[in-house]
Amino acid sequence: MIKSFSRFAKSASQVAFAFVICSSAALAQNLFAPAIKVNDRVITGYELDQRARFLQVLNAPGNPADLAREQLIDDRLKQDALATAGITPNREQVLEGMAEFAGRGGLTLEQFITAIAQDGVDQQSFRSFVEVGIGWREFVRARFAPRAAVSDTEIERRIALSSANQAGGVRVLLSEIVLANLPEVAEETRARAEEIAQVQSIAQFAALARQYSLSNSRENSGRLNWRALSDFPPAIAQRFLSLQRGAVTQPISSGEAVVLFQLRGIEETSAPSPAPAAIDYAAYYIAGGRSEAGLKRAAEIRASVDTCDDLYGVAQGQPARVLDRGALAPSDIPNDIALELAKLDDNEVSTALTRAGGDTLVFLMLCGRTPQLGEDIDRGAIRTSLLNERVERLAEGFLAELRADAIITDQ
Numbered sequence: 001m002i003k004s005f006s007r008f009a010k011s012a013s014q015v016a017f018a019f020v021i022c023s024s025a026a027l028a029q030n031l032f033a034p035a036i037k038v039n040d041r042v043i044t045g046y047e048l049d050q051r052a053r054f055l056q057v058l059n060a061p062g063n064p065a066d067l068a069r070e071q072l073i074d075d076r077l078k079q080d081a082l083a084t085a086g087i088t089p090n091r092e093q094v095l096e097g098m099a100e101f102a103g104r105g106g107l108t109l110e111q112f113i114t115a116i117a118q119d120g121v122d123q124q125s126f127r128s129f130v131e132v133g134i135g136w137r138e139f140v141r142a143r144f145a146p147r148a149a150v151s152d153t154e155i156e157r158r159i160a161l162s163s164a165n166q167a168g169g170v171r172v173l174l175s176e177i178v179l180a181n182l183p184e185v186a187e188e189t190r191a192r193a194e195e196i197a198q199v200q201s202i203a204q205f206a207a208l209a210r211q212y213s214l215s216n217s218r219e220n221s222g223r224l225n226w227r228a229l230s231d232f233p234p235a236i237a238q239r240f241l242s243l244q245r246g247a248v249t250q251p252i253s254s255g256e257a258v259v260l261f262q263l264r265g266i267e268e269t270s271a272p273s274p275a276p277a278a279i280d281y282a283a284y285y286i287a288g289g290r291s292e293a294g295l296k297r298a299a300e301i302r303a304s305v306d307t308c309d310d311l312y313g314v315a316q317g318q319p320a321r322v323l324d325r326g327a328l329a330p331s332d333i334p335n336d337i338a339l340e341l342a343k344l345d346d347n348e349v350s351t352a353l354t355r356a357g358g359d360t361l362v363f364l365m366l367c368g369r370t371p372q373l374g375e376d377i378d379r380g381a382i383r384t385s386l387l388n389e390r391v392e393r394l395a396e397g398f399l400a401e402l403r404a405d406a407i408i409t410d411q
Contacts, residue, residue, distance in 0.1 A: 034411040036069070038076035042411070047072055050125035056356065057119050057321060059285055061255030061336060063357025066183060075132045077402040082135045085142070089134040097130045106326070115320070140395040148390035150383050170229040172240050173265035175205055175222040176343070178215040178352050179258045193251035193258050200246050205262045214257065214290070215352040217343075223264070224343055230275040231369075232342040233330065235389070240266065255336030256354045280327040280367035281341055282308040284315060285360050294361040298351045301363055307347050308367035327370065331385075341366050 031049070034042035051068035060067060082088070089097075095109070102112030113123050177196055179189045192212065199205050209222025217224055229237050239249050243263040252259045284301065288294030301314055308325065315323040330338060340350045344366040353362040 036073065037407075037409045037411055038073055039080060039406055039408075041076040041079065043072045043076065047125070050120075050122060051129070053119055054116065054121045054125060054129065057116050057121060059283070059321065059324065059355050059360070061334070061353070061355055063183060066357065073403070073406075073408060074399060075128075077399060077406060078132055078136045078139075081402065082132075082139055085139055087135050087139050087142075089131055089138070093134055094127060094131050097134045098127060101130060104332075119321075136395075140391055140398075143398075144391045144394040145387065148387055148394060150386045150390065154386055155379055155382050169269035171226045171267060171269055172229055172263065173226050174224045174240070175202070175209060175262040175264055176215055176217055176224060177205070177209045177213045177222055177260045178254075179212060179260075180214060180354075180358070181253065181256050181258045182358050189258055190251075193260060196260050197248050197250055199248050199262070202246055202262065202264060205248065216350065222262075226265075227343065233335070233338050234275075236339065236342075252339070254339050254353075255334065256358060257336060257352065259339060276330060276369040276371055278327045278329055278370040279333060279338075279341055280308070280370070281325075281333075281337070282311050282365045282367060283324040283337065284311050284363040284365075285322050285324075285355060286363055287360060289354050289356075289358045289361050295351070298361055298363050302349050302351075305365075308365050311363075311365065325367075327367075337362075337364060340364055 031046045032044050035045045035048055036043040048065070048068050051072055052064040055062075055064045055067055055071075098112075099109040102109045105112065107115065113126065116126060117123070179193055181189055196205070196208055199208065206221035206223070209218055213222055215222070229240065232240070236252065239252075240261070240263060243249065245263055245265065247263055249261045252261075286294050286297050286301075288297070301311075305311055305314065311323055311325070333341070336353055340352060341364070344350060344364075346366055346368050348366055350364045351361060353364060354360060355362060
């Protein structure tokens with residue numbers, strides 16, 4: 001009986017082992033099968049999984065799976081354009097780009113590859129990501145830079161905006177409403193934001209902020225204290241200068257949020273407020289997003305820390321990716337984070353932002369701003385900055401046209 005059972009068990013084990021092999025092979029086959037077709041190019045399930053993992057490592061705003069899909073579709077459209085233009089980055093360019101990307105996080109290329117491998121991201125996936133980026137950058141410069149000439153008048157206007165803050169200073173009194181910008185509420189958010197943008201009454205905007213805003217400022221009817229105009233990204237600051245008292249900006253897309261500002265006041269000051277050369281900040285990522293547990297954890301941390309350095313203790317024993325800390329030039333900071341930091345003073349906290357499709361709450365803390373030194377104005381640098389902004393807008397429009405003309409199908 002025992003012998004017979006042993007034979008049965010052995011036979012069952014062999015069948016099970018064979019089933020596992022077949023299942024694994026089928027799974028691998030499905031993973032590498034086409035998942036999306038973009039014109040004549042395909043995107044595999046493996047590529048989608050790899051990009052989503054990579055975006056999670058980077059704590060990119062948005063749902064990783066949705067963002068991976070959108071990015072890879074764009075990558076295929078970019079690859080079509082690069083092939084038509086005959087642009088192929090060489091090995092040295094790609095390796096240099098990979099090292100530069102790793103260096104943004106204070107890591108060598110080898111350290112970065114090891115770190116992402118721990119989260120299941122293959123080196124080749126990272127390489128492909130960088131290769132497309134380098135090729136696209138070369139393509140847009142060649143195609144759009146000649147059409148994006150910057151006039152002396154535009155340079156003087158940018159200098160005037162900066163000089164107003166350097167010499168005397170300009171400050172603004174704002175109210176804000178922050179709305180969720182996640183896929184499941186995108187249409188509702190768009191419609192609500194368009195309605196809010198038409199508001200002219202300060203009292204009405206305050207009521208809407210109390211009702212809908214996700215920002216900490218909702219407790220104060222969305223009202224912010226006076227802020228130096230130079231604290232805000234230049235493109236946003238220029239919007240404020242064109243507003244009348246009580247007017248509201250058009251909706252500003254900011255990662256997983258949409259932000260609207262209402263101007264309550266603007267004035268010149270005698271004290272200079274130079275634009276920062278660098279902004280030091282910390283971002284601690286809390287699982288659970290804006291759930292009761294996530295917000296409770298954020299409140300506990302807020303009560304236990306006084307400075308950014310205290311967050312190292314909070315993050316102790318956890319994976320390194322839960323805490324970002326660094327001092328970056330304003331232009332290198334993600335747009336949604338830069339906009340939140342503009343509203344904070346040293347050691348103040350914002351919990352208005354999320355990541356991973358709303359599943360991760362960002363505990364954002366301003367550590368300090370390093371002001372620009374009073375040096376001679378570099379018109380060449382200003383021209384380059386304006387040129388890059390214009391080329392980027394042209395490239396975004398061109399990519400939108402490619403997507404509109406593309407045949408994109410799920411396989």
